[in-house]
Amino acid sequence: MKELKRTIRLLYTGQSQRARRFRYGLVVFDALTIVYFIATAALPTTQVTAVTNTVLGILILFDLVARFWISDNLRRELARIHTLADLLVVGSLLLAPLLTENLAFLRVLRGLRLIHAYHLLRDLRRESVFFRRHEDAILAAINLFVFIFVTTSFVFVLAFDEQAGFAGYIDALYFTVATLTTTGFGDITMTTAGGKLLSVFIMVVGVALFVQLARAMFQPSKIRYKCSECGLNRHEPDAIHCKHCGEQLQIETAGSTVA
Structure with missing residues (x-):
């Protein structure tokens, strides 16, 4: 054993x-x-x-x-x-x-x-150099993806009959995305108290995840590497010294540099 x-x-x-x-x-x-x-x-x-x-x-x-x-x-x-x-x-x-x-x-x-x-x-x-440079965006995208489809499946179970099939699931996905983006077309709405609370939850959590993804995509790219001296774990992709304490870094790369 x-x-x-x-x-x-x-x-x-x-x-x-x-x-x-x-x-x-x-x-x-x-x-x-x-x-x-x-x-x-x-x-x-x-x-x-x-x-x-x-x-x-x-x-x-x-x-x-x-x-x-x-x-x-x-x-x-x-x-x-x-x-x-x-x-x-x-x-x-x-x-x-x-x-x-x-x-x-x-x-x-x-x-x-x-x-x-x-x-x-x-x-x-x-x-993967690509993953190191875009780790936050990749993880944020996966979190948003999971949230959208977990919520869509929950909305489908809560608000649609099992017989609605694939068309009902598309409607549930449409409702989830419309609510998440606060577009609010109003053609599919929740009428019960539980449904309205679910809509609020989708808006609050969904918007937070969407903002996190947008920030990760557009903020300057950073690489995770813990400095042995001060513990700072976010650095520029081509950094050779820690910007906080000046300690020399040994970030693994494939030989490419960032302009």
């Missing part, structure tokens, strides 16, 4: 080519599952989708158990936002046959796993 645990730990945290390929494989799996959950959110449950959901739930559960097993701090692992999201996703997948409520909107939370894992972020920062 010790050898198995060591092997799994190396796959999740190691620096070998095999470990990096494994982590990128997890990203591909995460991306495919989120696309599947979005595509099937408005579809009626069939025997095929029920089996597929159960299989995906088991695979995600295996990933969770492996991460818990190799973790040096289980409490910290449980406190991570993508871990909590995965727990909700697994619950919505494995408990769905026992419940009457439609929990499809919870499954889109799987998107929080996309590149939010610490070791994957480290891999991308080391291997």
Whole structure:
């Protein structure tokens, strides 16, 4: 068991080519599952989708158990936002046959796993100049993407009949984006107190996420690299000294410079 645990730990945290390929494989799996959950959110449950959901739930559960097993701090692992999201996703997948409520909107939370894992972020920062320069914008875009589609799925479950199908889901997406941008066309509205509170939530949180994305896109590009002397972790892409304390930096680059 010790050898198995060591092997799994190396796959999740190691620096070998095999470990990096494994982590990128997890990203591909995460991306495919989120696309599947979005595509099937408005579809009626069939025997095929029920089996597929159960299989995906088991695979995600295996990933969770492996991460818990190799973790040096289980409490910290449980406190991570993508871990909590995965727990909700697994619950919505494995408990769905026992419940009457439609929990499809919870499954889109799987998107929080996309590149939010610490070791994957480290891999991308080391291997991709593009990611290092645009990390904040990429993460903000993923957060906004997840918020839009989780909210859309929730609006669909709350305000539309299951029989509305794909057209109803498009209406829910349209309502979510119109509310988020405060456009307020008024052709699709919430009439209940709960629906109005949901609209307020979409506007407040959605606008905040949208502003965060806009700021990340248009502010000067920075690279995350912790200064060993003062701890400052944001620097210009071509910085050779920390602008706060003057300590020499050794930011890994691919040889390119920023004009």
